[in-house]
Structures are given as structure tokens and as C-alpha cells.
Amino acid sequence: MSSRISILSLSTLVLAAAIFVGITLVRPLFARRSVAANVMTIRSFAALAKSSGAFARQQSQSAAQNNSGAKQSQSDSKSAGKSSPAQTPAASGSIEKRVEDFLRKWYAWGPDFQVKVGPVKPSPAGDLNEVSVEVSAQGGSDTAVVYVTKDGHYMLRGDLQDLNGDPLGETMRKLNLQGAASKGPADAKIVLVEFGDLECPSCRQLDYVLRSVLPKYPQVRFIFKDFPLETIHPWAMSAAITGRCVLQQGSDQFWKYHDSVYDNQDLISPENAYNKLLEFAVQAGATEEKLKPCIADPKTQELVRQSMAEGHALDVTSTPTTFVDGRRVVGPDQALLEQYIQFDSAH
Incomplete structure (x- = not known):
């Protein structure tokens, strides 16, 4: 062929x-x-x-x-x-x-x-x-x-690469960006997608990196996809589910919740996760009356698992794993992220 x-x-x-x-x-x-x-x-x-x-x-x-x-x-x-x-x-x-x-x-x-x-x-x-x-x-x-x-x-x-095809197009086609938490222009030239875990310390490091990087590149759209590592992070799934429910009430509320969880990771434990996550969600502007039934709804967890399945299809095995226009970056590697962003900005 x-x-x-x-x-x-x-x-x-x-x-x-x-x-x-x-x-x-x-x-x-x-x-x-x-x-x-x-x-x-x-x-x-x-x-x-x-x-x-x-x-x-x-x-x-x-x-x-x-x-x-x-x-x-x-x-x-x-x-x-x-x-x-x-x-x-x-x-x-x-x-x-x-x-x-x-x-x-x-x-x-x-x-x-x-x-x-x-x-x-x-x-x-x-x-x-x-x-x-x-x-x-x-x-x-x-x-x-x-x-x-x-x-x-x-x-x-390793991978066999088809020299006749677009090396990044296949990855981008596998990314479902509909309904995910996002910020930045909808018609952005550059799309940065993170598969992250709100209990993951390395994801927190990446979050701090992005807080300084993204303001420098307004042409970037950032999208967060849930990928909780349940086997090693006991409250990561709960954090993802709560985040989904916050997102239903607004994008601004989600990003405030997202940052609050990372900022307060050390205060959260399996025993207090439900109450702490609910507290951060309410502080972010979500209403408790809508949050509780959403958190208890099995359909919410199914949305998280769909995001995880998408990550598995892209061979994501650890967090954070980020894709910059289809290029994979594993870990909070600021230099590599900016290299990819700057390259795509110039081409």
C-alpha cells in the first residue's frame, strides 16, 4: 500500500x-x-x-x-x-x-x-x-x-512512522475537544491539551508552569482532560467527578476550582476528600444544591471514564501528559512546551 x-x-x-x-x-x-x-x-x-x-x-x-x-x-x-x-x-x-x-x-x-x-x-x-x-x-x-x-x-x-502522512494529524483526530474544560480563543492557532490528575503532584507543578506560560501566548487554547490514576491516587476520581459538576455551572468556576485543588492538595485526604472538594467547588462559585446530585449521578463518572479511555487510545500512561498541536510532552517540561508553542507560532 x-x-x-x-x-x-x-x-x-x-x-x-x-x-x-x-x-x-x-x-x-x-x-x-x-x-x-x-x-x-x-x-x-x-x-x-x-x-x-x-x-x-x-x-x-x-x-x-x-x-x-x-x-x-x-x-x-x-x-x-x-x-x-x-x-x-x-x-x-x-x-x-x-x-x-x-x-x-x-x-x-x-x-x-x-x-x-x-x-x-x-x-x-x-x-x-x-x-x-x-x-x-x-x-x-x-x-x-x-x-x-x-x-x-x-x-x-518504538513506533513505525508513515513518512507519507501528517505526523501530528492522527493524534489531533483522536482528541475529542467537545465538552472539555477550556480557556483561550475558540479559533486559536495552537491547541494545548493536558491529560491530568488533580491529586498528581507533577500535575500541580505543570499547573504552576502554565500559569506563567499561557499569559505569554494568547494564541493558545488550553484544554484539560480528566485522567485520574485511581490505583495510586485514592481521591483523584472524586476530584475529577466534582470538577465535571463544577464545569456544568460555568467555565470560570471550573478553573477556580481546578487551581484551588492544586493549591490545597496537601490538605486533602481520602477521609475528607468529599467535604474538601465540595468546599473548594462552592468557593469557586458553584452552588451546593446542584453539585450534590450531580456528584452522585453515575453518568458523571462515566464522562470521566470516557476521557480516560480517550487518553488510553493515545497511549497516555502517566500524568501530566500534554499534547501541543499533537506533539506529546510528558511531565511539567516548561522549556519543551514553549519550544513547541513558539515553533507553531512561527509556522
């Missing part, structure tokens, strides 16, 4: 793999870890698999020894008047097993982690197979896709 990305050749791919070495920032995992630690390790794998674009070279020394052994075997066979084909890496075991063994060792996934690899299917790039990986442990799971050369020798952790 002409719109699909084309990879030059397997030899070029192998050469690239020899040049670019895989990068790992994942901490070693011990046999017993907290639920939160297990969840974050899984997210680290998923994020790296989806964004690193680095080649993982599997045991190059061992491969060299195998090649040397194969040559010696062929030499011996010739001297004996016989021939025996050299064994390819894939012949020593299924691709699924090789991928699982490699990832388990790479990320120190012990018996507490369940890893499902496969199916293996052709990718848009002819020299690569696409292999799905699902990993789960206590309290969380995630999926990612890796790519393996057809001889089973090399694995690519």
Missing part, C-alpha cells in the same frame, strides 16, 4: 541496529514490590516501547559466536563430504518465547508478572513482524507493540 512506510532493506535495518543501541531507564525490580511500583514499572515498559524508537540488540556476542560456530560446522561438513544448514536465531525457539525471555530479563520481570506475547503478524514494513506484548501484575496492566526482524534476530521498540 503506497501510504505505508517503506523500510529500505533488512541489511540496512541490521546496520542501523548496530549503530543505535537501546536505552533503558528502568530500575531493577525485586521479587516483591509494592502495587504502585509494579504499576509504574509496567507503565515504564509501555511508554518506552511506544516512544523510544531505539533498537534492542539481542546478545550480539552470542550471535557472533553462533555465526562462528555455523561457519566451523559448514567447514567440517565439507571436509566430511556432507552439508548441514546453519541454524537461524528463530530456529532456536519461537519468536514469542524469545521476545518474552528477552523482556523478562531486560526489565527484571519475575514470577509476579504475567507476560503474554503474540500473536506475531506482518507489519506495514516488509522486513519486520509486529508482535503484541501484554504485561500485568498486581494492580495494573498495559500493552505495547514491538517489531521483530523476520529472522528473529533483532527487536525494535
Whole structure:
């Protein structure tokens, strides 16, 4: 298909793999870890698999020894008047097993982690197979896709990019901006979308960054999407639900509530969350009589979960994750945010 990305050749791919070495920032995992630690390790794998674009070279020394052994075997066979084909890496075991063994060792996934690899299917790039990986442990799971050369020798952790398409258009098409909290001109040239969690300390840092950045760029429209991390933040869902109800009463009220929750994160606990969040909502200008039935309505939580599903579809695994006209920024990175804003302002 002409719109699909084309990879030059397997030899070029192998050469690239020899040049670019895989990068790992994942901490070693011990046999017993907290639920939160297990969840974050899984997210680290998923994020790296989806964004690193680095080649993982599997045991190059061992491969060299195998090649040397194969040559010696062929030499011996010739001297004996016989021939025996050299064994390819894939012949020593299924691709699924090789991928699982490699990832388990790479990320120190012990018996507490369940890893499902496969199916293996052709990718848009002819020299690569696409292999799905699902990993789960206590309290969380995630999926990612890796790519393996057809001889089973090399694995690519990253995205295949279609050079014939718009690199940002697909992301923007997946973003549903209707009904979300927003501020800035509706016809803004630049759209900044945050998937955030009101209990998340890093999201609070980003909020403080945006309070200084956004006034400098009036051509930016900022949109906040709910993405509460329920497994590690016990009152984040309650904060998101209350925020949805405040938004129904007005955008100005929502942003006052939004900032108040971040400013007072340290005062909120699972035990007092309902009352504290209600207090901040009323202080922001929302009426308590309308808030309480809205908070209790299951449809409100469903709206939050729809926002979360949208984030999952965009491979959001941590907060804050921000998209500047489709470009992903993870964390409160002011320099990168301004770089993207300034670039789009000039083009």
C-alpha cells in the first residue's frame, strides 16, 4: 500500500541496529514490590516501547559466536563430504518465547508478572513482524507493540512512522475537544491539551508552569482532560467527578476550582476528600444544591471514564501528559512546551 512506510532493506535495518543501541531507564525490580511500583514499572515498559524508537540488540556476542560456530560446522561438513544448514536465531525457539525471555530479563520481570506475547503478524514494513506484548501484575496492566526482524534476530521498540502522512494529524483526530474544560480563543492557532490528575503532584507543578506560560501566548487554547490514576491516587476520581459538576455551572468556576485543588492538595485526604472538594467547588462559585446530585449521578463518572479511555487510545500512561498541536510532552517540561508553542507560532 503506497501510504505505508517503506523500510529500505533488512541489511540496512541490521546496520542501523548496530549503530543505535537501546536505552533503558528502568530500575531493577525485586521479587516483591509494592502495587504502585509494579504499576509504574509496567507503565515504564509501555511508554518506552511506544516512544523510544531505539533498537534492542539481542546478545550480539552470542550471535557472533553462533555465526562462528555455523561457519566451523559448514567447514567440517565439507571436509566430511556432507552439508548441514546453519541454524537461524528463530530456529532456536519461537519468536514469542524469545521476545518474552528477552523482556523478562531486560526489565527484571519475575514470577509476579504475567507476560503474554503474540500473536506475531506482518507489519506495514516488509522486513519486520509486529508482535503484541501484554504485561500485568498486581494492580495494573498495559500493552505495547514491538517489531521483530523476520529472522528473529533483532527487536525494535518504538513506533513505525508513515513518512507519507501528517505526523501530528492522527493524534489531533483522536482528541475529542467537545465538552472539555477550556480557556483561550475558540479559533486559536495552537491547541494545548493536558491529560491530568488533580491529586498528581507533577500535575500541580505543570499547573504552576502554565500559569506563567499561557499569559505569554494568547494564541493558545488550553484544554484539560480528566485522567485520574485511581490505583495510586485514592481521591483523584472524586476530584475529577466534582470538577465535571463544577464545569456544568460555568467555565470560570471550573478553573477556580481546578487551581484551588492544586493549591490545597496537601490538605486533602481520602477521609475528607468529599467535604474538601465540595468546599473548594462552592468557593469557586458553584452552588451546593446542584453539585450534590450531580456528584452522585453515575453518568458523571462515566464522562470521566470516557476521557480516560480517550487518553488510553493515545497511549497516555502517566500524568501530566500534554499534547501541543499533537506533539506529546510528558511531565511539567516548561522549556519543551514553549519550544513547541513558539515553533507553531512561527509556522
